[in-house]
Amino acid sequence: MNLPRFVIVLPLVALAAIANANEPKAASKLYKWVDEKGVTHYTQTMPGDVNQKGNTELDRRGRVVKKNEAAISEEQIRAIQEEKARTKQDEKRLEEQRRKDNALINTYTTEAEIDDSRKRAVTGATQSLQAIEARMKALHTQLATLEKQVDTLKKANRPVSEAFPEEIASVKSEIARSEVEYKAKEAEIQRIRDRYDADKARFRELMSAGRK
Numbered sequence: 001m002n003l004p005r006f007v008i009v010l011p012l013v014a015l016a017a018i019a020n021a022n023e024p025k026a027a028s029k030l031y032k033w034v035d036e037k038g039v040t041h042y043t044q045t046m047p048g049d050v051n052q053k054g055n056t057e058l059d060r061r062g063r064v065v066k067k068n069e070a071a072i073s074e075e076q077i078r079a080i081q082e083e084k085a086r087t088k089q090d091e092k093r094l095e096e097q098r099r100k101d102n103a104l105i106n107t108y109t110t111e112a113e114i115d116d117s118r119k120r121a122v123t124g125a126t127q128s129l130q131a132i133e134a135r136m137k138a139l140h141t142q143l144a145t146l147e148k149q150v151d152t153l154k155k156a157n158r159p160v161s162e163a164f165p166e167e168i169a170s171v172k173s174e175i176a177r178s179e180v181e182y183k184a185k186e187a188e189i190q191r192i193r194d195r196y197d198a199d200k201a202r203f204r205e206l207m208s209a210g211r212k
Contacts, residue, residue: 029065030058104203111200118196125192129185136178143171 031046032055046055057066072080108114146168153160 030060030062032056032058101202101206104199105206108203111203114196114200114203118193118200121192121196122189125185125189129182129189132178132182132185136175136182139171139175139178143168143175146171 029044031043032040034040034054042058055068056064057068059065108117146164150160150164150168
């Protein structure tokens with residue numbers, strides 16, 4: 001008597017399943033990477049000496065699963081940080097320049113107005129410089145008088161009061177301070193001139209750009 005056909009088929013299916021279960025599974029992941037010579041490799045694992053390089057993970061069908069960026073060195077990190085710092089500084093300078101430009105065009109309407117402001121600022125600083133100069137002249141006169149008095153006393157063989165050296169030292173110290181102040185005021189006047197010259201040149205640029 002012939003057995004039903006399905007009785008024969010079922011054992012065959014079961015045997016196939018068992019056989020597939022015993023076969024080693026294919027690698028589920030593949031790495032694509034490039035060595036130092038520019039040669040592309042496909043491996044199931046990343047070699048230890050190149051695992052810091054960039055690579056691409058592929059599935060069994062060769063489709064990209066994930067891209068791994070190469071690890072960056074400390075030197076590269078510093079370079080990135082320095083570039084960010086430079087960019088930030090450049091942005092800060094640009095913002096400061098925009099602020100100055102806005103203040104400039106909102107303060108003046110003509111170059112003549114800038115010239116007038118420059119003249120007033122220089123005049124005020126020059127008056128301060130002249131005051132320092134007058135004080136220095138008075139101090140030098142005072143010093144010469146004290147030294148002459150001391151010299152007269154010595155020539156007459158008369159005692160010189162201890163107050164003279166102290167007063168002379170004080171006047172000399174004041175003269176030295178005045179000289180420093182005088183030079184600082186001269187530098188200030190030059191900075192005023194330079195600043196207004198730069199403002200005038202920038203104002204001209206802004207106005208020319210606005211007319212285009």
